[in-house]
Amino acid sequence: MRVLITGAAGMLGRRAAEEYASRGAETYPLTRKELDVTDHSAIEKAFADIRPHLVVNCAAYTNVDGAETEKEAALAVNGLAPRLLALACRRHDAALVHVSTDYVFNGRSPRPYLISDPPDPVNVYGASKLMGEQGVREAGCRYYIVRTSWLFGPDGKNFADTILKLAGERDTLKVVDDQRGSPTYTPDLARGIAGLAGTGIYGTYHFTNSGVTTWCGFAKKILRAAGLKTKVEPCTTAEFPRPARRPANSALDPFPINRVLGCAPPSWEAAVEHYIKNHYQAQTED
Numbered sequence: 001m002r003v004l005i006t007g008a009a010g011m012l013g014r015r016a017a018e019e020y021a022s023r024g025a026e027t028y029p030l031t032r033k034e035l036d037v038t039d040h041s042a043i044e045k046a047f048a049d050i051r052p053h054l055v056v057n058c059a060a061y062t063n064v065d066g067a068e069t070e071k072e073a074a075l076a077v078n079g080l081a082p083r084l085l086a087l088a089c090r091r092h093d094a095a096l097v098h099v100s101t102d103y104v105f106n107g108r109s110p111r112p113y114l115i116s117d118p119p120d121p122v123n124v125y126g127a128s129k130l131m132g133e134q135g136v137r138e139a140g141c142r143y144y145i146v147r148t149s150w151l152f153g154p155d156g157k158n159f160a161d162t163i164l165k166l167a168g169e170r171d172t173l174k175v176v177d178d179q180r181g182s183p184t185y186t187p188d189l190a191r192g193i194a195g196l197a198g199t200g201i202y203g204t205y206h207f208t209n210s211g212v213t214t215w216c217g218f219a220k221k222i223l224r225a226a227g228l229k230t231k232v233e234p235c236t237t238a239e240f241p242r243p244a245r246r247p248a249n250s251a252l253d254p255f256p257i258n259r260v261l262g263c264a265p266p267s268w269e270a271a272v273e274h275y276i277k278n279h280y281q282a283q284t285e286d
């Protein structure tokens with residue numbers, strides 16, 4: 001099977017490429033330099049050269065605050081490009097995995113969001129990702145839309161690394177405790193995507209590590225796993241104004257991916273421990 005991976009230098013793109021290579025797939029990880037997903041003719045050329053059976057779209061504009069001022073850039077990568085990829089998939093009879101986000105929801109639900117809940121993004125990033133989902137659905141290709149949240153893992157700018165860095169600089173960290181969601185470890189997500197894309201059960205899915213926490217709970221677990229004594233003080237979103245609004249609750253209900261895969265992903269706590277042991281502690285021992 002030939003698998004084309006876009007955004008292959010990104011945090012998820014690297015893990016997806018690794019996952020597919022470990023499964024023996026003919027893997028074509030293309031970085032932004034190798035394939036700009038907003039370039040219609042570059043997509044056509046890549047499809048003609050590679051003739052992929054499956055495309056995993058990990059390319060995205062992921063700067064949530066930056067999107068508020070760089071609206072057009074965010075819309076081009078997150079809103080238009082998935083449609084271009086999906087249309088190319090239809091023309092070349094390839095299936096598409098498109099990665100989306102919990103930020104398509106407004107966060108006002110008292111429970112985790114179901115795949116059937118109506119999206120209502122509260123920031124430009126979320127709106128751009130929703131536009132991308134719509135483009136994929138309308139293009140008429142075979143697709144899996146996989147919404148995920150709060151990514152962390154090796155080779156990326158992520159919350160876990162930020163907390164570990166700040167812990168080296170301060171005795172106490174103030175961390176937001178009124179936004180709820182599920183941290184998701186990129187190797188677990190890459191495995192989930194590869195498992196799902198082998199089923200032929202197309203549609204929209206929610207995939208995160210199991211369990212729900214706040215950024216504050218996430219920070220405490222990261223520090224505990226790393227054996228650091230830095231104090232964490234809970235604070236409110238209002239105390240930390242950011243350019244983009246964030247949904248207060250972006251927990252995603254895992255039905256039906258847990259049924260389709262036949263198992264639940266590891267807990268987010270186990271994922272944090274794995275990351276710290278295999279990447280952070282391994283690095284600091286060098």
Ligand SMILES: NC(=O)c1ccc[n+]([C@@H]2O[C@H](COP(=O)([O-])OP(=O)(O)OC[C@H]3O[C@@H](n4cnc5c(N)ncnc54)[C@H](OP(=O)(O)O)[C@@H]3O)[C@@H](O)[C@H]2O)c1
Nearest residue numbers: 007009010011012032036037059060062101148149150151
């Ligand atoms: N990170 C999170 O917490 C989070 C949460 C929910 C959902 N997601 C979704 O998960 C997916 C993967 O996110 P990630 O954290 O792995 O993102 P990431 O580390 O920012 O990687 C995205 C990659 O896409 C590339 N890219 C940007 N514009 C491109 C273009 N025009 N053509 C080709 N490639 C382009 C980027 O290249 P440059 O670095 O050169 O710009 C980068 O390598 C995205 O769809 C994101 O929306 C992420």
